[in-house]
Amino acid sequence: MTAAGEHVVPDDPVPHLFHAAANAGFRCLAAEYPRTTFRHLDLPAAGTPSASAVIGALHIAAEPELALRGAKVYAKRLAYVDAVDGRPAPVLEDAAPLGFDDPAIGSGPDDHVVIIGGTGKLGLEFCEYFATRGANRITLLSRSGETASIAGRLRHIRSLGGARVDVVACDVGDEASVLQFVYDHVTDPVDVVVHAAVNYVDAESGSITPDLVAAATRSKVVGLMHVLAATPLAPRCRVVLCSSIAATLGGRGQILYAAGNRMLDVLARTLREQGMRAASVQWGLWNVQGPLDTAGVDRVEGAGVIPMRPADALSVAFTGATTDTIVAAADWAELYDIVSLFGHGPLIAGLVPERPPAQLASSVLPTTPSPVAAGSPTASEPATPERPAASADSAVFAELVVTELNRVMGIDGGDIDRTVPLVALGLDSLQALDFRRRVKSELDRDLPVEAILGGASFDEVVRLMDVGSETAVGG
Numbered sequence: 400m401t402a403a404g405e406h407v408v409p410d411d412p413v414p415h416l417f418h419a420a421a422n423a424g425f426r427c428l429a430a431e432y433p434r435t436t437f438r439h440l441d442l443p444a445a446g447t448p449s450a451s452a453v454i455g456a457l458h459i460a461a462e463p464e465l466a467l468r469g470a471k472v473y474a475k476r477l478a479y480v481d482a483v484d485g486r487p488a489p490v491l492e493d494a495a496p497l498g499f500d501d502p503a504i505g506s507g508p509d510d511h512v513v514i515i516g517g518t519g520k521l522g523l524e525f526c527e528y529f530a531t532r533g534a535n536r537i538t539l540l541s542r543s544g545e546t547a548s549i550a551g552r553l554r555h556i557r558s559l560g561g562a563r564v565d566v567v568a569c570d571v572g573d574e575a576s577v578l579q580f581v582y583d584h585v586t587d588p589v590d591v592v593v594h595a596a597v598n599y600v601d602a603e604s605g606s607i608t609p610d611l612v613a614a615a616t617r618s619k620v621v622g623l624m625h626v627l628a629a630t631p632l633a634p635r636c637r638v639v640l641c642s643s644i645a646a647t648l649g650g651r652g653q654i655l656y657a658a659g660n661r662m663l664d665v666l667a668r669t670l671r672e673q674g675m676r677a678a679s680v681q682w683g684l685w686n687v688q689g690p691l692d693t694a695g696v697d698r699v700e701g702a703g704v705i706p707m708r709p710a711d712a713l714s715v716a717f718t719g720a721t722t723d724t725i726v727a728a729a730d731w732a733e734l735y736d737i738v739s740l741f742g743h744g745p746l747i748a749g750l751v752p753e754r755p756p757a758q759l760a761s762s763v764l765p766t767t768p769s770p771v772a773a774g775s776p777t778a779s780e781p782a783t784p785e786r787p788a789a790s791a792d793s794a795v796f797a798e799l800v801v802t803e804l805n806r807v808m809g810i811d812g813g814d815i816d817r818t819v820p821l822v823a824l825g826l827d828s829l830q831a832l833d834f835r836r837r838v839k840s841e842l843d844r845d846l847p848v849e850a851i852l853g854g855a856s857f858d859e860v861v862r863l864m865d866v867g868s869e870t871a872v873g874g
C-alpha cells in the first residue's frame with residue numbers, strides 16, 4: 400500500500416516521490432515471483448479510509464492497481480491519448496503543450512538547447528532533431544565529453560542546419576561539476592532542457608544495496624535536480640525528461656530502473672505545478688542500442704515490444720499537446736499475454752486489438768485437460784486431423800519438445816534433468832513464452848506456460864501436453 404503515490408482525481412496533489420517510485424519497483428517483483436499475486440492499493444494523501452474500504456478494495460478480483468479516493472475505488476488503465484472508450488481523451492488540466500512542432504522553439508538567435516546525456520543514443524537523436532529544425536546552439540553534457548566514437552555523428556549533425564554543437568564533460572551527479580558547467584557555458588537562460596542521462600542498473604530484489612540505489616539514481620534523478628537547481632531557465636523553457644515504459648509495466652531486474660523513471664514522472668509534474676512546460680515521456684524501445692545490453696534488448700523484444708524508429712518516436716511525442724505519456728510500439732496482444740502472466744494484464748487490456756475473449760484467455764491460461772472418453776466425434780463436429788507426434792509415441796514427442804527447449808535455453812547439444820522444475824533450471828517467464836511459441840509453431844501443441852511457472856518439470860509438461868492432445872483428438 401502506498402499513500403499519494405498516484406495522481407487519480409484532479410484534486411490529488413503531485414504524487415509523493417518515494418511512494419510513487421516504491422510502487423514502480425514493487426510491480427517488478429511480480430516478474431521475479433510468478434507464483435505470488437501482487438496487488439497495489441494507493442490511499443489518498445489526506446484522511447484515513449476505513450479498514451472495510453481497504454479490505455473491500457483489496458478483494459476486487461484480478462485488479463493489480465487500485466486507488467481509493469473518497470468512497471470510490473479506481474482501477475488503473477492505459478488508454479490511447481486520442482481516445483478513451485471511443486471518446487476523445489479528456490484534456491488533462493495540467494497539460495503543458497511542449498510545442499516542439501512549432502519550428503521557432505530552440506531556433507531563435509540566442510536560443511540554447513541543453514541535452515543531459517547528450518552523447519548517448521537518444522541524446523544524439525535529440526541533438527539531430529533540434530539541429531535539423533534550425534536550432535541555434537546545442538550543448539551536450541556527459542561525463543566522457545566529445546570522444547572519437549561520436550565524432551562522425553557530430554560532424555554530420557553540425558553540417559545539418561549550422562547549429563553550434565558543444566560537448567561538455569560534466570558529471571551531473573556531482574553538484575560542483577554542474578555549477579562549473581553553468582559558470583563556463585550558460586550566459587543566457589536556457590530555452591530547452593532534454594534529460595537523457597542514465598546509468599542502467601539491472602538488479603533483482605535480493606541483490607539491491609544502497610550503492611546500487613545511488614548508482615541507479617545518480618544521473619537520472621539526482622543529476623537532473625542539480626541541473627535544474629543551477630541552470631537559469633527562460634520563462635518559455637521546455638523540459639523533456641526521458642522516462643521508460645518500465646515505470647508502468649515493470650520487468651524482471653528492473654526494480655531500480657522502474658523506480659528511477661517513475662521519479663522523473665513525478666518531477667515533471669512538480670515542474671508543471673511550478674508553472675513550467677515540462678513532460679516526462681515513458682519511452683518504449685527505440686531501434687538504437689540503449690542502456691540495455693543485447694540480451695536485455697532480446698528480452699524486451701521477446702515480450703512483444705517493437706523497436707521504434709527515432710523519427711517516429713519523436714514525431715509522436717513532440718506533436719501537439721504533450722503531457723506525461725507513454726510512447727511505445729508493441730504487439731499489444733503479445734505484450735498483454737506476457738504482462739498477464741504477472742497479473743498486470745488489465746493495465747493494457749484496452750490497448751489490445753479486439754479478439755474473442757476466449758482466445759485471449761486460452762493464450763494465457765493452460766488448457767485444463769478434461770477426462771473425455773475417446774471415441775468418434777459427434778456428427779456436427781468435424782474430426783480434428785491427426786497432428787504430428789501424437790501420444791502414441793510419447794518418447795519421440797518428448798525429444799522434439801526437448802529440442803525446442805534447448806534452443807530457447809541456449810543449451811548446445813546438452814540435456815537437462817527432466818524431473819526438476821524448469822524454473823529451477825533457469826527458464827524464466829520470457830523464455831517460457833518463447834518456448835510456447837516454438838512448440839506451437841513446430842509441434843502444434845499448447846505449452847502449459849502457467850504450469851511451468853508454477854514449478855512443473857519437463858516430464859510433467861510433456862505429460863500435460865500429451866493428455867491435452869488426447870482430449871483434442873478425441874473431440
Ligand SMILES: NC(=O)c1ccc[n+]([C@@H]2O[C@H](COP(=O)([O-])OP(=O)(O)OC[C@H]3O[C@@H](n4cnc5c(N)ncnc54)[C@H](OP(=O)(O)O)[C@@H]3O)[C@@H](O)[C@H]2O)c1
Pocket residue numbers: 515516517518519520521522540541542543544569570571572594595596597598617618619622641642643644681682683684685686687688689690
Ligand atoms: N534506448 C532506449 O530504447 C530507451 C527506452 C526507454 C527509455 N530510455 C531512456 O532514455 C534515456 C536515454 O537512453 P539511451 O539509450 O540514450 O542511454 P545511453 O546511450 O546509455 O546514454 C546515456 C547518456 O547518459 C550519460 N551519462 C550517464 N551518467 C552521466 C552523468 N553522471 N553525468 C552526465 N552524463 C551522464 C552518458 O554519457 P557518459 O557515460 O559519458 O557520462 C550517455 O551520454 C535514458 O533515460 C533511458 O532510460 C531509453
